[in-house]
Amino acid sequence: MHVERIVFLASSAAWASRVRMEQAAILRLARILGLSARVLIVKVAPLPARPPEPAKRLVLSRAAAHHLRAAASSLADPELRARFLALAALAES
Structure with missing residues (x-):
């Protein structure tokens, strides 16, 4: 499958840094899985807030x-x- 880039969504800057540090390993694993990705993009997207539980x-x-x-x-x-x-x-x- 031809995929030029892989995009990761990280919930915080700390997780984004961890993913970036493992960029080479992630791209290598992507190639093993049959993806031809050359670029890893990491974006920080905080998790959505939990809806408040209904009042008891x-x-x-x-x-x-x-x-x-x-x-x-x-x-x-x-x-x-x-x-x-x-x-x-x-x-x-």
Whole structure:
């Protein structure tokens, strides 16, 4: 197969240097494999960032729900009381 150049993508400059240091051996192995490459090109291309893992849903215990309901019953603010009760509703059944 006629291939003039081999391109390596390295994840860092350190890896690019290592590949360049082994250039002669890599080209020799390419010829053994039937490639007629004469040039080795090394480019630095950082690995793509991992996507963030989805947030784990925390589950409240029954005891926590009980305490939230108790706290809600002592609140005068209806909106705040409703929020405490909504949180208590998230507890494990």
